Amino acid sequence: MRWNVLLPLVCALASCNKKEAPSIAIATCPTCVVADGRGFTPNKITLPKADGTTKLTFTRTSNETCANEVVVPALNINVPLPLGKPVDIAIPTDKAQTFTFQCGMGMYKSSIVVQ
Numbered sequence: 809m810r811w812n813v814l815l816p817l818v819c820a821l822a823s824c825n826k827k828e829a830p831s832i833a834i835a836t837c838p839t840c841v842v843a844d845g846r847g848f849t850p851n852k853i854t855l856p857k858a859d860g861t862t863k864l865t866f867t868r869t870s871n872e873t874c875a876n877e878v879v880v881p882a883l884n885i886n887v888p889l890p891l892g893k894p895v896d897i898a899i900p901t902d903k904a905q906t907f908t909f910q911c912g913m914g915m916y917k918s919s920i921v922v923q
């Protein structure tokens with residue numbers, strides 16, 4: 809699987825906590841999201857409430873997906889995800905709320921929970 813190869817690089821670029829095994833890197837990188845043929849992974853992100861915004865880093869690791877952009881309707885965010893290039897988006901975390909994020913067609917509905 810291509811994401812197994814790309815994820816350590818992705819997390820290094822995104823200053824995420826890097827562990828040896830890619831499967832562990834996913835679990836220990838709570839603000840990194842991978843877009844591939846399965847949609848967004850993880851598809852539920854929980855962020856602690858904090859002043860200002862929290863950065864999420866999205867990386868598309870496959871061409872075989874329609875998740876080539878990430879859309880957060882409530883925030884008017886609609887950003888392209890170039891293959892293999894981490895893209896940061898800022899999520900307001902100053903109050904507890906839930907945001908939906910999805911691909912451009914509204915499939916792969918996923919959520920960001922600020923609590």
Ligand SMILES: [Cu+2]
Pocket residue numbers: 874875911912913914915916
């Ligand atoms: Cu789609």
